[in-house]
Amino acid sequence: MSTELEIEISSIPLAPDPVVEPPPEIERIPLADLSYEQFFARYLLPNKAVILSSVADSWECFRRWINHDSKGLNGAYLREAIPNLTVPVADCGKQYYNSHEKTEMKFHEFLDCWDCREESTSKLYLKDWHLREMLPEYEFYETPYCFASDWLNEYLLDHGEDDYMFVYLGREGTWTSFHADVFSSYSWSTNIFGVKKWLLLAPKEEQKLKDSLGNLPFRISEELLDEKEVKYYNILQKAGEAIFVPSGWYHQVQNVEDAISVNHNWFNGCNVKTIWLSLNDALVQVIKEIDDCKDMENFDEHCQLMLKASYGMDLNGFIKMLIYICKNRVSAYRDEAKIIHFERYRLGKNHIVFDLKAIRDVLISMIEMRGELLRSLNLFDELKSYETLIDKLLT
Secondary structure: OOOOEEEOOOOOOOOOOOOOOOOOOOOEEEHHHOOHHHHHHHHHOOOOOEEEEOOOOOOHHHHHOEEOOOOEEOHHHHHHHOOOOEEEEEEEEEEEOOEEEEEEEEHHHHHHHHHHOOHHHOOEEEEEEOHHHHOOOOOOOOOOHHHOOOHHHHHHHHOOOOOOEEEEEEOOOOEEEEEOOHHHOEEEEEEEEOOEEEEEEOOOHHHHHOOOOOOOOOOOOHHHHHHOOOOEEEEEEOOOOEEEEOOOOOEEEEEOOOEEEEEEEEOOOOOHHHHHHHHHHHHHHHHHHOHHHOOOOOHHHHHHHHHHHHHOOOHHHHHHHHHHHHHHHHHHHOOOOOOEEOOOEEEOHHHHHHHHHHHHHHHHHHHHHHHHHHHHOOOHHHHHHHHHHHHHHHO
């Protein structure tokens, strides 16, 4: 097991302070030149993008998945190191509603398609692959310390549910359509091989792209963004670089060379309020869509079913996650347990207090905004009890 490292902040900020004006350009900083606390204060709290270099130098996938002599994929090694698993593959040449058409194939078959370089398979993109979940003993990368405070994957991994940790392999020309990340989460993406082109929009700039029905485009271009006077960043991400994508920053990504990346979606105390507000916005939309059925029996429960189906998470799921994180932090605050992320990173005391305050703020917001609904779903008393617990603990 790796040496345990503490991630800590020297002071506890009162509240996140989101960026009002987008920066003129996205900074590039060597990972070694940035402490966890500096990343926390400069980028996590203000929800500001950054590119970190020299992130993957020691990773197994960076050293072994690539044939550095031929500057190509090391297919022979990959076939030896990774079993012939079933993998998710998107066809970037075919649109299916607001995404690419998806299928499954065997990993070694995908490598064969990669090697043959035929036009018919050139748009196949192995993406959203839970390789770490499928092969937990295969340590092919290590989560960088800047991204260690991760409530989403802490909960999912501890409960044996599908995580939000992915591998992407795509030939030149494969791409991911215009979107913001799931649940309005943060994401980080480390390029292992090749070059990716990011069109990254500053917050709220996507509003300029909506059509008369309020729909956003499936695909964007620099010409479109310039025509609509959108503030955006054109980024070429090189091998070994990680990009931090803040909550709500829309983006489109294209592999301008054959490319491989490791990606996580996550949230923590810095953006959990954003996660809650995004979930509430999605609930508002569900209620609006079926407003003519509001007098039906079990209307609130039906809305939650629709929210889970359309958004990927309902109110009860979010509360379960929040309460689980709260219990972990309370135990750590009382020195009854330690919080270890990714088997390496230990939360410091100030960080634990910050997390508890962030949870309390969200509980208060939920009770104020959705008290009647929480009572209807028999969740109000539980949330109120945890708000009271945190108050007593930190007083």
